[in-house]
Amino acid sequence: MVDPSEPVVLAEPAVIDGLDYWRSLPIAQQPAWPSSEAVSAASQELSSLPPLVFAGEVDILRTRLASAARGEAFLLQGGDCAETFAAATADQIRDRVKTILQMAVVLTYGASMPVIKMGRMAGQFAKPRSSETETRGDVTLPAYRGDVVNGYDFTPESRTADPARLVRGYHTAASTLNLIRAFTQGGFADLRQVHSWNQGFARNPANVRYEHMAREIDRAIKFMMACGADFEALKRTEFYTSHEALLMDYERPLTRIDSRTGTPYDTSAHFVWVGERTRQPDGAHIDFLSRVRNPLGVKLGPSATPAQVLELIERLDPDREPGRLTFITRMGASLIRDTLPPLLEAVSASGATPLWVSDPMHGNGLTTPTGYKTRRFDDVVDEVKGFFEAHRAVGTHPGGIHIELTGDDVTECLGGSEQIDESALAMRYESLCDPRLNHMQSLELAFLVAEELGAR
Numbered sequence: 001m002v003d004p005s006e007p008v009v010l011a012e013p014a015v016i017d018g019l020d021y022w023r024s025l026p027i028a029q030q031p032a033w034p035s036s037e038a039v040s041a042a043s044q045e046l047s048s049l050p051p052l053v054f055a056g057e058v059d060i061l062r063t064r065l066a067s068a069a070r071g072e073a074f075l076l077q078g079g080d081c082a083e084t085f086a087a088a089t090a091d092q093i094r095d096r097v098k099t100i101l102q103m104a105v106v107l108t109y110g111a112s113m114p115v116i117k118m119g120r121m122a123g124q125f126a127k128p129r130s131s132e133t134e135t136r137g138d139v140t141l142p143a144y145r146g147d148v149v150n151g152y153d154f155t156p157e158s159r160t161a162d163p164a165r166l167v168r169g170y171h172t173a174a175s176t177l178n179l180i181r182a183f184t185q186g187g188f189a190d191l192r193q194v195h196s197w198n199q200g201f202a203r204n205p206a207n208v209r210y211e212h213m214a215r216e217i218d219r220a221i222k223f224m225m226a227c228g229a230d231f232e233a234l235k236r237t238e239f240y241t242s243h244e245a246l247l248m249d250y251e252r253p254l255t256r257i258d259s260r261t262g263t264p265y266d267t268s269a270h271f272v273w274v275g276e277r278t279r280q281p282d283g284a285h286i287d288f289l290s291r292v293r294n295p296l297g298v299k300l301g302p303s304a305t306p307a308q309v310l311e312l313i314e315r316l317d318p319d320r321e322p323g324r325l326t327f328i329t330r331m332g333a334s335l336i337r338d339t340l341p342p343l344l345e346a347v348s349a350s351g352a353t354p355l356w357v358s359d360p361m362h363g364n365g366l367t368t369p370t371g372y373k374t375r376r377f378d379d380v381v382d383e384v385k386g387f388f389e390a391h392r393a394v395g396t397h398p399g400g401i402h403i404e405l406t407g408d409d410v411t412e413c414l415g416g417s418e419q420i421d422e423s424a425l426a427m428r429y430e431s432l433c434d435p436r437l438n439h440m441q442s443l444e445l446a447f448l449v450a451e452e453l454g455a456r
């Protein structure tokens, strides 16, 4: 569903050239900043700060994604719906990285292929919303648009967009990324350790059905050890960052010209994507991202037509560069088997070979009578299964999964082996936007997807 609200043209004077051409185009889902001087000051400060990622890393990621598009690797992309400044703590970052590493080991085994690990982390601070405002009782205030825009507290002060948050977002992303790099390069990612955490999961009586696969992985690791595999090298792993490139006042100042090649990279993350609500082919987001070298994602919901998808390919990947473009489909479990195959067929027939990834979260939202936004674990699993079925039928590669998850023991999604029910949602619901799979549900999903991958 493309945002029904009319896109607005920014009041700022248009600088009609290359990287700033978007300023002259319709743009959806931007905050109403109270002062354009304060936004300019924040942008100025951001543009003087060091890049968060190096263009060379971004290029390596593009080659990894190209392998996934060819069916030779699998992408695991996961993290919060909305990262918050308050939750950028060492423990919470560690537990999210740990969850992704644990899932990746299981998926690597299931797929017998490398798994590309990517967090919705270190920059996933801006949210598109279906409504501009939120009403509680007789009070209506601007909607919460993510910590980089405004606060969640329901007061006029907190809900007013504050440009100083752009700079705080950068610093929070920098410290998050610093810890991610420390964990994934400093020994925390050791394959044997990650596997022993998974054994702990499979020993839980609720997860007996996964014990068999955990034992098989154990045998495979012992076999590798007996063969003298280099476990020193397996103490480190590549880990990439990503977020929705929603807020142009954050993305534009962090876009820099790479000194090696003279081309622009959005250095706020390795991979950025355009959301379902901002993917208008003639809109600001698509124009801006068409000009940066990063690998790009585009979310596709059930209303996406083959013609729109072919136009997005033309706009974002005219040279059909391997690894450049990823479509992240989020159709809903009940629709995916009907809506995905026509898109796969049209793209295949055009000769393009984007990476196809399943987001089984955003098409499966529901609100309980008590007002909690939630999703059923079974619907999430069913959408992934439908995604695999659609690709099998058309002969294309199901190249990855994109999941809203946390390493914490929250109660936000229904079901899973802990059988979280509606009454349990109130126990520990912490997301400020969409519900996330908790640590156990995330691992369970990884085992189920690994079974699917293994069955191919």
Ligand SMILES: O=C[C@H](O)[C@H](O)COP(=O)(O)O
Binding pocket: 081, 127, 128, 129, 130, 131, 433, 434
């Ligand atoms: O994360 C995705 C969107 O921001 C979210 O689903 C929008 O939610 P809303 O419908 O509550 O605005």
Ligand SMILES: C=C(OP(=O)(O)O)C(=O)O
Binding pocket: 081, 128, 244, 274, 275, 276, 277, 299, 300, 330, 362, 434
């Ligand atoms: C906003 C999101 O998704 P979509 O654009 O698919 O609705 C998201 O990934 O949190």
Ligand SMILES: [Mn+2]
Binding pocket: 081, 082, 362, 404, 433, 434
């Ligand atoms: Mn979300």
